[in-house]
Amino acid sequence: MQTTIVSAEWLHDHINDPDLIILDASQNANVSGLVPPYEGKYIPNARFFDLKNVFSDQKSLLPNTVPSPEAFEEGARSLGISNTSKVVVYDNLGIYFSPRVRFLFKVMGHHHVAVLNGGLPAWIESGYETALNLVPHISEEGDFRASFNKEILMNAEEIYKNISSQDHIVIDVRSAERFSGEIPEPRKGIRSGHIPKSYNLPFKKLLKEGKYKSKEALKDEFTKAGINDDTPYVFSCGSGLTACIAMLASELVNDNPVKVYDGSWTEWGQSEYPVEK
Template identity: 50%
Template sequence: MKIPIVSVSWLQENINNPELIILDAVLDAPPHDLQIAGARTFDIKNKFSDTSIPLPNTLPQPQAFATEARKLGISKHSKIVVYDTKGIYSSPRAWYLFKSMGHENVWVLDGGFPAWEKEGFAIEKVALKSFKEGDFEAHFKADMFKNKFQVLHNITSKEAIVIDARSADRFNAETEEPREGLRSGHIPNAVNVPFSKVLKDGHFLPKEELKQILPHQDQNLYFSCGSGITACINLIAYELISNNQPKAIYDGSWTEWGQDYNLPIEK
């Protein structure tokens, strides 16, 4: 895989590339009034999740994803930069979705909207827009996705290490889960890497600092969190230091695992 992030200066220098598409990765549309000039709203919860499944942010079917991507004017050759308003939060999920659908030319804007605005680069008010339909095609990479049965099998097979992005108090069952009805604790044998540890001021830590703090850098990794969003932050952090080891998202994450009393937990 290519380096998964770009800087705001890189985006400014390439802003007029006709193949470039900028996506504002939102979780609750419309959540804000301003966006990077020319950006298009990438509605994770309502357009790019499988809303027929009673879990948040679930990976959509490839054809459904492709249909919505084409509506945004995205094509097979589009160069996509995704960002969010928190710096780094929901944009890695959008990056992961495109990667899992086989689109390689996608990057996360390091620092997101706050870094862009701080530099004084062009912004505009969010408004409804329509676009010429693109020819995007989805080619689903099943190896980037894991379900609860695969994660359960992994407890005994130990094919991969599960990296849990939740806070330490949630991981260690020292506080109740924010979602009602979920048990406290973590998947057996999982390792806790709170996503906040790989970030500073809305940016990813430099590569050398990530190398010092991230465990199990030479092993296959499954990434989990509360609902499939912040797991993608950790995946990118590992991608920044090593893109050779297989990495996958456990999409159901703790929202699914924590409510299924047939699944084991540790505290």
């Protein structure tokens, strides 16, 4: 199995593999205002991965932050996931929530995870069978054990020091209008603008009709954004979610080490750290 993305055809051919677990990461709402083209349909045998209420730090004042290894272990085990499991994750927007799930597994040391390119829409439009419900009950609990990998996370203090050191290229995947401060942030109390010396590569430029663009087109988008050297990348967005879309895109076409600033603009924009417009 690829550990980046898989096609609907691949998943259809392997859907009955005994060690394969399919996760549906769809959520009821998103700050990008995207609307799922299909409601009430699911890939057969898919299990619900609850990003908001289980697989985010419930004690954090910031949205979507990485949970503790213990909380992740408990949630993964309840879904029947073990360290030997191969995981394919999708969402009903095509590519939106699913890369975040893959990133969380990487943080927890599990690398046998891939995103379904095009998500549920690609599955349906390929003519494959759907189910009316997700798996309601997991009969056999998994024994997943996390191996926390903090090396792919950065915090606000590290991002602030990086303004001077430039050890990493900070890539902000919010829209150009939000990056430049031309429009207000969707979350109240958050300043407009961007982290000094960061680059803007809106995540929507990496996608076409709910799928990742070709590798050639992805490389071109990084180049057009002025990002074309071998410096490690750290991705940021509004809340650490869509940053993972661009992180996965980079893994498809670049060899640069990649990280995510988990607090992202929700944290930076309400802090005392400097802002550019």
